Amino acid sequence: MPTDYSSVSSRVIKYLRNGVVALSLSAIAIPALASERLYIFTENYPPYNTSETGKGYAHSEEDISGICADMVKAMLSRVNYDYVMKMRAWSYAYNWVQDRENHGLFCTARTDEREDQFQWVGPLASIKWTLFAAPDSDLTLDSLADAKNLNIAGYKGDVMSEYLVDQGFNVVMGVSSDVNARRLTLGQADLWVTDGLVGPLMAEEEHDITGLKPVLVFRETPMYLAFSTNTDPRIVADLQKALDEARAAGDIDRIVASYE
Structure with a gap:
């Protein structure tokens, strides 16, 4: 049976053209969405x-x-x-x-x-860099230097903990901060470095510990x-x-x- 090659060719070209346009549009659209x-x-x-x-x-x-x-x-x-x-x-x-x-x-x-x-x-x-002691602690500090020989609970990646490490303090590092209130009550640390709002809230929510003593606020950072x-x-x-x-x-x- 004879075939109208010109008709077939025109249809093929049309489909190819449409396909190229569609591919071109998707090539443009996908990176735009990804980049945003x-x-x-x-x-x-x-x-x-x-x-x-x-x-x-x-x-x-x-x-x-x-x-x-x-x-x-x-x-x-x-x-x-x-x-x-x-x-x-x-x-x-x-x-x-x-x-x-x-x-x-x-x-x-x-x-x-x-x-x-x-x-x-x-x-x-803003966070207030605060050193907390256990509820029954009688520890007092006049300055940050007074904590130089004490064990301080902190955690890896925390700016306050890493600052103290860089300054030569004894910081017991964990992967998170939620266990540090318990470390205080168990005597595994003398102090806990954390934000002034975060410390008491986390201690109560995670371990039902109340009455943490804010011993020293030594810095505030936005x-x-x-x-x-x-x-x-x-x-x-x-x-x-x-x-x-x-x-x-x-x-x-x-x-x-x-x-x-």
Whole structure:
């Protein structure tokens, strides 16, 4: 049977052309979506970041609340970036985020040592570097130097713990902070270095320990949403603008007030 080769050829060319156009569009669209997705990590550090599941990790923003978490959500609600939010152990998240494009971590203390390791969005809230003693302790300190020969409970990746290690203090490191109140009551540590709000709350929630004694507050540091250095600076600028707008609108003050 005779075949109309010209008709077949035209149809083939049409299909090929449409296919090329479709492939071209998907090639353009996929990288655009990928480049705009943000990966935001945090740790279980109530009241700043809190797991709603009762576990030390979470896979979605619906399971994450807290002062800093709510601030970050308020910021992200003002931009059009797609994002995912996860909760992991701090040392894991801290190492994972660095050098990965569009990866951020909160609440991260902004210090001189960390300044060039990240791009910063904030400030969000501030932490008070506090040394706590057990409820029945009679320990007193006039200055940080007085703790030089004492055993201090801390945890890996924590800015306060690492500062003390760098200064030559005896810090008993763990992978997380939730066991440190128990270390105090068991006599495994003389002091626990943590934030002034976090320490008593974590001690009561995790171990039903109340009455921790704040022996010394030796520093205060602002906390930020920290992005990897190879994240597009325009994204960081967009988020900083969104946070500034949320603060100007009173959203940030309302979040803080809701936790008081």
